[in-house]
Amino acid sequence: MLSYLLFTLTLGGIYGLLALSLNLIWGGAGMVNLGLAGFFAVGAYATALVTGAGAPLVVGWGAAVVVGLAAGVIVTFCTLRLRDDYLAIVTLGFAEVVRLVALNERWLTKGADGISGIQAPLKAELGIAGFNLFYLGVVTVIVAIVWYGLRRLDQAPYGRALRAIREDQELARFAGKRVLRFKFEAFALSAAIAALAGALYAHYASYVSPDHFQPLITIYIFLGVTAGGVGRPLGALIGGYAVVAFLEATRFLAAAVPGLSPVQHAALREILVGLALILVLHLRPQGLLPERIPPAPRVS
Amino acid sequence: MDPGLRRDDGHRHFPMTAAFAQAVLNGIMNGALLAVPAVGFTMIFAVLRYPNFAIAAYISTGALAGWVVNTTIGGGALAALAAAVLAAGIVGVIVEEAALSRLRPSGALTVAIASIAANLVVENILRFAFGNDLRGYDLPLRPDFRFADLRFGPQAIETFLLAVAVMAALFVFLRFARLGRAMRAVADNPDLARLKGISPRRIAMVAVFLGAGLAGGGGVLLGLDTAIDPLTGYRVLLSVFAAAVLGGLGSIPGAVVGALAIGLAEEIAMLGIPATYRSAIGFAAILLILTFRPRGLLGERAA
Numbered sequence: 125m126l127s128y129l130l131f132t133l134t135l136g137g138i139y140g141l142l143a144l145s146l147n148l149i150w151g152g153a154g155m156v157n158l159g160l161a162g163f164f165a166v167g168a169y170a171t172a173l174v175t176g177a178g179a180p181l182v183v184g185w186g187a188a189v190v191v192g193l194a195a196g197v198i199v200t201f202c203t204l205r206l207r208d209d210y211l212a213i214v215t216l217g218f219a220e221v222v223r224l225v226a227l228n229e230r231w232l233t234k235g236a237d238g239i240s241g242i243q244a245p246l247k248a249e250l251g252i253a254g255f256n257l258f259y260l261g262v263v264t265v266i267v268a269i270v271w272y273g274l275r276r277l278d279q280a281p282y283g284r285a286l287r288a289i290r291e292d293q294e295l296a297r298f299a300g301k302r303v304l305r306f307k308f309e310a311f312a313l314s315a316a317i318a319a320l321a322g323a324l325y326a327h328y329a330s331y332v333s334p335d336h337f338q339p340l341i342t343i344y345i346f347l348g349v350t351a352g353g354v355g356r357p358l359g360a361l362i363g364g365y366a367v368v369a370f371l372e373a374t375r376f377l378a379a380a381v382p383g384l385s386p387v388q389h390a391a392l393r394e395i396l397v398g399l400a401l402i403l404v405l406h407l408r409p410q411g412l413l414p415e416r417i418p419p420a421p422r423v424s
Numbered sequence: 425m426d427p428g429l430r431r432d433d434g435h436r437h438f439p440m441t442a443a444f445a446q447a448v449l450n451g452i453m454n455g456a457l458l459a460v461p462a463v464g465f466t467m468i469f470a471v472l473r474y475p476n477f478a479i480a481a482y483i484s485t486g487a488l489a490g491w492v493v494n495t496t497i498g499g500g501a502l503a504a505l506a507a508a509v510l511a512a513g514i515v516g517v518i519v520e521e522a523a524l525s526r527l528r529p530s531g532a533l534t535v536a537i538a539s540i541a542a543n544l545v546v547e548n549i550l551r552f553a554f555g556n557d558l559r560g561y562d563l564p565l566r567p568d569f570r571f572a573d574l575r576f577g578p579q580a581i582e583t584f585l586l587a588v589a590v591m592a593a594l595f596v597f598l599r600f601a602r603l604g605r606a607m608r609a610v611a612d613n614p615d616l617a618r619l620k621g622i623s624p625r626r627i628a629m630v631a632v633f634l635g636a637g638l639a640g641g642g643g644v645l646l647g648l649d650t651a652i653d654p655l656t657g658y659r660v661l662l663s664v665f666a667a668a669v670l671g672g673l674g675s676i677p678g679a680v681v682g683a684l685a686i687g688l689a690e691e692i693a694m695l696g697i698p699a700t701y702r703s704a705i706g707f708a709a710i711l712l713i714l715t716f717r718p719r720g721l722l723g724e725r726a727a
Contacts, residue, residue, distance in 0.1 A: 125703040151426055153488065154533070155608060156533055156536070156537065158540070202711055202714045202715040203714055205718070206714060206718050208532075209474070209475045209532060209533075209536065209673065210669070210673075210714060212475060212533070212536055213475060213665050214707075214710060214714070216661075216662075216665075217662050217665070217706070217707035217710060218707070220662055220703060220704075220707065221704050221707050224701060224703065224704055227700070228698065228700045228701065277554055295425075298584075317590075317656050340544075343540060343541065343544060346537055346540070346541075347541075350537075368620065370690065385555070387551060387552075387555050388551075388552050388555075389551070390549070390551075391548040391551040391552040392552060394544055394545075394547075394551075395544075395545050395548045395549060395552070397541075397544065398541040398542065398543075398544035398545035398548070399545055400539075401537075401538070401540075401541035401544075402523045402538055402541045402542065404543070405527060405530075405534060405537070405541075406523075406526060407542065409530065411536070
């Protein structure tokens with residue numbers, strides 16, 4: 125039971141990071157990233173390969189962040205000038221291509237078998253229970269640091285500029301903001317955070333395969349961010365944890381229905397996730413903790 | 425992707441030119457099938473101005489509805505197609521009214537996200553009812569015939585003709601029918617159309633019914649030759665998007681041209697790269713188009 129709780133909290137932290145990543149661009153700049161699962165995967169594979177080649181853990185995480193940044197730059201390169209619908213379509217395609225590459229380039233990713241035996245830091249020294257507790261601590265500290273940084277960013281002039289772009293690009297441009305550059309930076313940073321979440325996941329599970337990065341994850345995170353509060357880092361973070369709790373709850377809920385085949389059980393859980401997202405969008409689109417827009421400073 | 429889903433093209437033994445000609449032929453047929461759901465997607469975009477991701481579930485809905493008609497009461501391809509258009513159209517209208525229409529004031533992206541959630545719900549209702557198994561239509565097997573080194577499958581030709589007929593009917597409707605012309609008016613300029621006494625709500629319903637119905641019809645056409653399951657639509661989603669983006673989002677003739685181009689590109693690319701990367705072709709095409717001609721081939725608005 126304790127290990128189940130630790131597992132849920134660790135996963136909650138990882139989803140919380142993904143939620144922070146999505147909130148930065150969606151809540152911040154009003155862009156969508158439907159390829160979150162792809163950036164998550166890119167980070168996980170990057171650290172799995174780099175540490176697998178013998179590099180220390182920190183280098184692996186660094187590599188994940190760099191690769192995430194690079195992927196973010198590539199994806200936004202040709203879409204930023206266009207309507208946001210195009211970015212949605214391109215990011216969705218990006219996640220699919222990442223999955224195809226992970227499945228088919230066996231020399232690099234071992235295909236559907238996945239990469240196993242990824243370093244789990246101090247697992248040998250601490251034992252399984254000790255490792256789970258230790259890693260929960262590591263994830264929580266990293267999540268807290270990222271959250272704090274994003275909160276600062278959100279309250280800084282930078283965050284206000286992003287929100288201005290979200291509300292009205294033309295106006296922001298007229299006010300002298302370099303709109304494209306802001307969007308570019310925000311997306312790349314967001315992609316890097318998602319990749320970092322992937323790296324944390326890889327060393328926790330010790331195993332990555334294409335199955336771990338289904339497009340469904342992106343929908344889970346959208347549910348978390350919408351329910352928690354779009355545009356407020358704390359809301360998004362709580363949403364990340366909440367969505368893990370919700371997913372676990374659907375497991376029990378679906379199990380309570382008698383006479384279901386495993387496929388039907390899985391289908392029922394996903395129906396609940398989809399319905400939850402639709403309901404939140406209709407009933408409380410501002411989320412649990414609505415965005416706070418501070419009043420403009422008084423000019424004397 | 426599961427190799428069982430692809431039909432055996434069997435052109436590997438031919439010399440390169442014949443292989444190329446076969447790829448062009450297959451590409452045109454493939455593109456014609458792709459055009460049907462791509463037009464459905466772009467039609468909803470033209471009238472309602474949001475990308476409807478639930479199109480994947482509508483394709484699967486149609487494919488399975490057609491399969492039910494085909495295997496339980498023995499309906500042929502035409503009956504399956506009609507059932508698919510009707511079933512997917514109705515599901516599309518229900519989803520639009522129940523889950524999407526009230527979100528329109530919050531902006532296109534919010535509706536698009538809700539459509540992803542709706543896609544998940546519909547897809548999993550299908551999975552709940554039908555399971556994950558691959559199913560094939562029950563149609564008579566007929567041998568391929570050959571003409572100048574090229575292979576023609578009778579089923580592929582019939583499917584191609586059905587796709588062309590569906591497109592032709594649609595163009596007649598949009599060009600001559602009152603409702604079709606009203607729809608084009610709304611797509612062109614909603615405010616002016618309202619002044620002329622056209623009800624935007626009614627036109628939105630018609631566009632969603634037709635758009636989802638076309639997606640469903642496309643599901644049957646794509647399924648006749650291969651095998652289908654609840655994820656059939658999701659697998660072709662990128663190709664459908666690519667066709668619509670290539671032609672210019674919201675342009676119906678553009679979607680047809682875009683679908684032919686993507687169909688050709690996919691088949692020709694398969695001569696050089698592994699078939700597992702088929703759906704990456706659409707993605708590559710989207711990136712290229714958006715970089716060099718963001719309006720698409722025939723589209724107007726992109727920025």
